[in-house]
Amino acid sequence: MSTANSIAQNTAAALPHAMPPCANARLALFAVRRMGANGLSDAHVAHTFINGFGENFRRPLVLMRALMADLAANSSCPIAIAPCCCGRITSAESALLTILARAETAPDSARLLLSDLLGIRRIDGVLASATAVAQSFADAGRPIAA
Template sequence: MTNAPHHFALNGVASSTAAALPHALPACRNAHIALFAIRRMGAGGLADAHVAHAFVGGFGEGFRRPLILIRVFMAELAETATLPIAIAPCCCARMTPAEQALLTVLARAETAPDSARLLLADLLGSRRVDGVLASACAVSQAFADAGRPIAG
């Protein structure tokens, strides 16, 4: 993502680590796949081969639709964001507030779109988030259609 940092720098102090990564990883395995894609594409670009490989393994032959839609989602995020989106490296066992918000948006896009819209507006620093919300809804639907709904 162009507006996101390419890596997440930690100050090396335990208290700053807790402040920078305040959220535990999600319990939902499907949210783990989405988080992996967000982290890898945020750092390595939309065509990251590790994400494609993870989606082939996670979705089988039906990997194309969720992969393409999460790429669109990430591109929309980068285009719409007026604020940096803090992402952690894939090896982190905790999440940033921005990552938590993105997973919450993906989980709520279909069931609570007003809540998801407000989260996106706060995260991206923009009131015009309808395109990103539509992309999030499409990702959520693709995961659910593949039997991997993202739980919040």
């Protein structure tokens, strides 16, 4: 097997999903990736939210920070995130975007996905954070679609 084939197979295994077509989901994904790599107070995320949400950027930004803190504090296993430059997404990122898309419309489905993602049963607090993020995006006219 050639080295190029091996690299392609490893990349496909690590990043099995395509980038979401929804611009709002990509904005949420950008925030997850940047905050996951650089911390909750990442200036690029704040700048992107100011550009994306205008003067109403604070609520989605603060709630996204709270969600990321909840995910980090409550997860019993690592949550794989890819670098911002990747054009594909990990299974964990795909699950998180699906959770955000379903938090308001299909909460039972979001609950099961979040429980699987975190590896714990009691996810009510984290689910409330995810729902708040989804609501803040929708209230700003940027609903997240999976």
